[in-house]
Amino acid sequence: MESVGMDWAAIRTVVWTLIKILALVVPLMLGVAYLTYAERKIIGWMQVRIGPNRVGFQGLLQPIADAVKLLMKEIIIPSGASRGLFILGPILAIAPALAAWAVIPFTDSLVLANINAGLLYVMAITSMGVYGVIIAGWASNSKYAFLGAMRSAAQIVSYEIAMGFALVGVLMAAQSLNLSDIVHGQSGGLHHWYIWPLFPLFVVYLISGVAETNRAPFDVAEGESEIVAGFHVEYSGMAFAVFFLAEYANMILIAALTTLMFLGGWLSPVTFLPDGIVWWLLKTGFVLFLFLWFRATFPRYRYDQIMRLGWKVFIPITLVWIIVVGGMMQTPYGYLFH
């Protein structure tokens, strides 16, 4: 026991960390807002429409207008709802979506918390995102919301296993759980990225990522044509918007993780150009574009097809490829997998 108060160094660390968190969350929220704009524009062009073009130049202020509109709306709590949990639902949806960003490195030095078990931390935190959906569905006391929650819970738990195994492959190749070390393991140009030796895992991870974020074609949790809007059918105003924010923050997170683990993070694809955050942004942007492209292209999966794909296709693929990677590492060709 030293003195009456806590030590000042600790307090300074807390304040400094809070500032850094703010510096991370504000650009992220802007990114989310303009991802919705990009989604509407891109899907619009794919369907030979113009997309939003009224608010501001080329509709650039549309996300701001949407946010203001949602802020002004009333949050209606259904009379039969479980009040506390109904409010807790959106909070539990957005909290993990933001907390996972703590360990995401943007460049060599630009990272909030460079922890050893970064990959494990991300997996643990993202696995908690499902609570927001389940609690919202149950607390709404509505059949459609509950059905959406049940669908989503089963789907997320199923795809998490395949995702986890895909990460095991990355961990074997990089021999580290630290996200910065994983990126460093891929240095040396385009052909050193893990996407090549771990290609099946890359595909599984990307598709599981779409399923984890409840995006089309795996959006049965919302299923607007069958169960209205699924788990958030009873939510309005800002409470609804928070679910929306969480979904898009999760999308960016999955895209960032795909970039870090398979596409070399901030490393430049060719050795004569310098590394930097630009590459990180470009690659993440490309993966996000894939997300939007999937939505514009594929019709929604039937529920039994989703379950079959997760359990009977993806999990065996990942298991086989982990054995292949492990086996190859014992041969003279092991360097191909490092």
Next chain:
Amino acid sequence: MTYTTAIFYFFASILVFAGLRVITARNPVHAALYLVLAFFTAAGLWMLLEAEFLAITLVLVYVGAVMVLFLFVVMMLDINLEKLREGFWDYLPLAGFVAVLLVIEMALILGSRHFGLEVMGAPAPHAADYSNTKELGRVLYTEYVYAFELAAVILLVAIVAAIALTLRRRKDSKYIDPAEQVKVKRNDRLRIVKMQATQKPGAGEDGA
């Protein structure tokens, strides 16, 4: 009070509160959610002990998977609390006996001269680059490899048995075989008939 101690008491008080609410909450869904909170704070405490792998695995396995399925089941059940509480006084003597036994066991460990706080001091803190995960992996696959593999085999047997026990094929429901669906050719489903286009007598070009 140092910073770490303050954090410890913060987590510990939440943990005790959540644990109490698990058994006192009237609604089973609320009780399950308090259990989630208890697991999460326990993970925080383990993190303070520098057991980062165990802490994160606790969140990943128990909070992220086991409790989700637990909630899934509890939400689907229609639980009558009155009926559950009926046998309370009948079970109390046995439960009390178990509780006393637990307290005695804990006292034996915490209070004895072999395990007391004086004997088992806090381990020296590790350097920042110490990887708890790597150390655990090394020990599991070298010193304890046989025990570890045995546990894995037992778990596998349990999984297979659980699936074998619950697997049943209903005769009256229709199954879809995706392999069959993929193999279907156009000619299996579609027949193109060539026929002469004819006009009904009396029907004009512009219809009725």
